[in-house]
Amino acid sequence: MKVMGVGGGAREHALAEAIARSTHSPKIYWVSELRNPGIYRIVKQSGGEYALARTTDAIKVAELAEKWNVDMVVIGPEEPNFHGVPDEVEKRGIPCIGAKRSLSIIEMSKAEMRRLQWRFNIPGKLLFKTYRSYEEAIEDLEKHADTLTWLQNVALKPARQAGGKGVKVVEDLQVYLRSEKKQFKKRHIRWIEQYMKKYGDIEERILIEEKVWGPEYTLQCFVDGRTVVGMPLVQDNKHAYEYDIGPETGGMGSYTGRGYLLPFITKEEYDRSLEIVKAMVDAIQRITGERYHGFIAGQMMLTEIEGPTLIEMYSRLGDPEGVNVMAMLKTDIVDIFEAIIDERLSKIKIEFAEVATVVKAMAPKGYPDFRDLAKNHPVYVDEKAIEKAGCKLYWGSVHLKEDGSMVTGGSRMIEILAFGESPQQASIKIERCLSNRPVRLLDGWELFYRSDIGSEEMIRKRTEIAERVRRLYKYREERGILGKRVDWHPKIGKIDPVKNLLDELKVIRS
């Protein structure tokens, strides 16, 4: 059997590792933009081949699959999906584990995702609005500046998935700091507009969503077009730095509890989250007429207004969340892939180890917003020391050069995983491992990572917030007002923004 993978980060390394564990002993083939040292080794050991190519070049990737004559292709990152790599691969008769272009719109366009959710009236929604230009956004926000509408407290996002970049939350609660914050908001909208121009594949550039608060968690799933199978919940940590401070990243580390639940999410909340993801899969399949084969994930938040709420969707595994679940997966992943291809996921049993995991990412300084600074530093990793400390290493944005030396690619460089009885224990294991500095840059440029991920304090904090939110949304639920919002505008009067949005988007009743 031959399995081919696409993508060169730590998530893909974890995927490759899971594939290598298969009892089918597949030959593993891989294509990515940088030569990932971890994946490269796995590929070589399996007797497969490794090619460097632009993974968004659908034709090129499909040709490689054809040339290598592989039995299936699995896609790691989102951009190949957005560029129709799965479509192109399947066109050549090779099954692909990856959302087709039209399906992956649920990730590519945050606005489309939200619209779909509203049109099908799927729970866990957020109010939203989109704008094509800076002027349009500013005019609208100014108009509502002194009104009691949800537009006062918003998250500003690029309307297209942009590698987790560009999200800002601006609250206007402190009237006395309003001018400072407003200015900043304006500048940020301008920046999003400019940044979105670079992609050019989407007309709506700026997305504004109501601001919510609560603990976040990721629910990753396997999908075969008929069945959606949930995996253990993972909590990712988006802020670049300690204490949850700093710019948004792709994720600086993640943890799981023992088994399917996180320490602060209940079984009921898990089930509701899974229902939301299932409903979204149904919705996108209905709209496109395509079958969804691959991974999907809901980036969720427990919120006061809706309970389990969909923040964003991934048409793939999360990174680093994918590393956690791939390491926990007990079932042969090639069996799962085959079941996805044959649409018989419901017939097989998928099991995960009952063990907690923590993943911590290390990145060169400069990541995420100043990547040029983070690029091209020579890398040193003492793999033996990491193994000896009971941890596992996943290579990320590192390029293995022909001469065997390695340099940073500018993004998250490596991810370290540990198992434990609890996330706290696993976190301590990683801390102990990293305190001996087994990972360094040889030119003295510094790396950073978050020591607090999975720690006692972090989990206590998340639990406290979860309890606070749960009290509130449960109360709303009891009173039958979950999801209800009321705005007031001095010139218009009371406004039901939910009804307005539903009317505007013409709800599809199933």
Place this chain on the structure above:
Amino acid sequence: MPGILGIYPFGLGRENWRLARFVYYGLLALQHRGQEIASIITFDKELHNVTKKGFVDEAFDEKTINSIPGFIGVGFVSPTEEQTPIEVSNPLGLILVGDGKPELEEDVRESWRAFAELLAEEIDRTKNALRAALNIIEKVNGGYSFIALTENQELIAGRDVHGVKPLEVGSLGFDLGAVASESSALDVLGMEHIACVKPGEVVKFDPYSIERGRVKGADKVEPKYCSFEYVYLARPDSIINDIPIYKVRESIGVMLAKEHPVKADIVIGIPETAIPFALGYSKSSGIPVSLGFVTTGRKVRTAIKPSIFERLVGVQLKLNPIKCVIDGKDIVLIDDSVVRGTTLRNTVWNLKRKGARRVHVRIGSPSLVSSCPYGIEIPPPDELIARALDEREIAEVIGADTFSFLSIESLCKAIGLPCNRLCLSCWRRRT
């Protein structure tokens, strides 16, 4: 006991922030920690230090705030004119603000100067600001918290190994990180309060990272959190070292009622610090609590105003008893601390004059008998009434019917920590 604050922007467009106004409002929230000096320090290409005398809102008008550029901000309020931000230019430009006292010189200001110079030299030597600050903290005894901003855009915040003085961490969205003496300053800025900087811990912000480090073995050292913070200094809406101030103060009231019960008609707390004590006392004793005073003018910390004269004027302006509340009543009057006793004597006199029958004074802290080794502006020991007189004698002097302090043991219990994890120096007689 100055108030310190640092705000730091991250990510793309970080230079676009103007943080002077953030610092200003943060300082307003720390105003109770010092009213003589107010400083806004910023960085944009270079360090700026605008230090003025007086209250924050007097020192900085709209025009001044608007004229201060900079995207990194540090703030400082001081209870004494002598203590101002320390500027070092050699071998490295740095401005440092501190609360407490590093044990380097006799004088508080001189100690901070020496500390700032040591830090600048160590940073220059090690080329690693985090390491440098840890080295200094490891070497320098005392009880202190500090924030330093360097010309290289590094903001370094740390606490001594015993964590005597508070320092709390917060954030705003994906943009700003902050440290402040009290969590309430973070709240006021709309920030999320995250955690305390641990004793012996240093947090360093630079344009591309946040790094934390802790002095080796600091996790095994008993903390000595300043108990005066919990009783008196901090705002009741603050959380310090994970302990909510309000909860401590209410518990103190409960403890007082248990330790020193008395028959009375109403419980009155002296605004503002003693109000939560009074609520706790009432809750525990069943004696109803009433609003006894209305204050006029600014919230002046009477124990720390420089001269006795000012203090007298201060107290009269500040506390006007509400006659109909106290007339003909037996009163439990609760105050936070007794320094010289002057303000209390005036208050009791005023209460009686407005019709109080009996006045039973209860103090929400143990007897203040020693000066603070870490720079809190407590008058010299020979001016402390509790050092000279016992409770019965104090009652006589201030004209109260009974008078009691809280015991040290109850104070610790109210804070919720064993006594050996608190700094109790000012309540304990040193020879």
